[in-house]
Amino acid sequence: SAVISQKPSRDICQRGTSLTIQCQVDSQVTMMFWYRQQPGQSLTLIATANQGSEATYESGFVIDKFPISRPNLTFSTLTVSNMSPEDSSIYLCSVEGRNYGYTFGSGTRLTVV
Amino acid sequence: AQTVTQSQPEMSVQEAETVTLSCTYDTSESDYYLFWYKQPPSRQMILVIRQEAYKQQNATENRFSVNFQKAAKSFSLKISDSQLGDAAMYFCAYRSRAGKSTFGDGTTLTVKP
Numbered sequence: 001s002a003v004i005s006q007k008p009s010r011d012i013c014q015r016g017t018s019l020t021i022q023c024q025v026d027s028q029v030t031m032m033f034w035y036r037q038q039p040g041q042s043l044t045l046i047a048t049a050n051q052g053s054e055a056t057y058e059s060g061f062v063i064d065k066f067p068i069s070r071p072n073l074t075f076s077t078l079t080v081s082n083m084s085p086e087d088s089s090i091y092l093c094s095v096e097g098r099n100y101g102y103t104f105g106s107g108t109r110l111t112v113v
Numbered sequence: 114a115q116t117v118t119q120s121q122p123e124m125s126v127q128e129a130e131t132v133t134l135s136c137t138y139d140t141s142e143s144d145y146y147l148f149w150y151k152q153p154p155s156r157q158m159i160l161v162i163r164q165e166a167y168k169q170q171n172a173t174e175n176r177f178s179v180n181f182q183k184a185a186k187s188f189s190l191k192i193s194d195s196q197l198g199d200a201a202m203y204f205c206a207y208r209s210r211a212g213k214s215t216f217g218d219g220t221t222l223t224v225k226p
Contacts, residue, residue, distance in 0.1 A: 001160075031212075042204065042218045092158070100146045100208050101160040 006105030023093035136205030
């Protein structure tokens with residue numbers, strides 16, 4: 001299965017600023033997924049990132065707030081823009097393997113103060 | 114839209130004993146995939162086991178097995194000979210044929226020594 005390197009692992013940010021989260025995969029993948037997870041809670045899909053096209057956002061998430069970059073088949077970034085304390089969460093990237101199961105990055109724990 | 118329900122927010126088991134985590138889902142599809150993921154505290158989420166809906170045989174991975182009841186839309190996870198390292202949050206997930214995954218709210222498993 002793929003190996004994903006996700007950075008940063010955690011950050012504390014001031015409200016109104018932006019944070020860019022990076023995910024690097026050790027193999028080429030068509031789709032990458034970005035999730036948000038409140039500690040101890042379920043995962044909510046933010047968007048699906050395909051290489052060479054605009055990301056597809058889920059209801060409640062917009063590109064201006066969560067712009068996504070997918071410059072090639074092994075890399076993607078998610079930016080959390082104009083942050084507020086409500087954006088404090090864990091952000092996860094994932095890719096789908098041949099057996100359709102997900103491999104996840106190690107997560108980015110974001111605290112907005 | 115598919116929904117995944119985990120009715121047990123918390124479960125506990127004595128070390129070396131067996132525990133079963135419940136999961137039900139709602140779908141109108143006949144072809145899909147089901148998964149159990151494990152998320153240890155502050156650690157990466159990993160795939161535990163997968164089940165293809167068209168297979169009647171229940172999947173098994175070492176101490177982990179599932180009871181897949183397609184007609185009842187039930188997909189429980191059985192952990193045998195529980196170990197301290199099994200303590201984690203467990204998520205049941207449904208993947209539709211179209212590729213979209215839905216996660217349950219998770220069950221926190223405590224293993225008592």
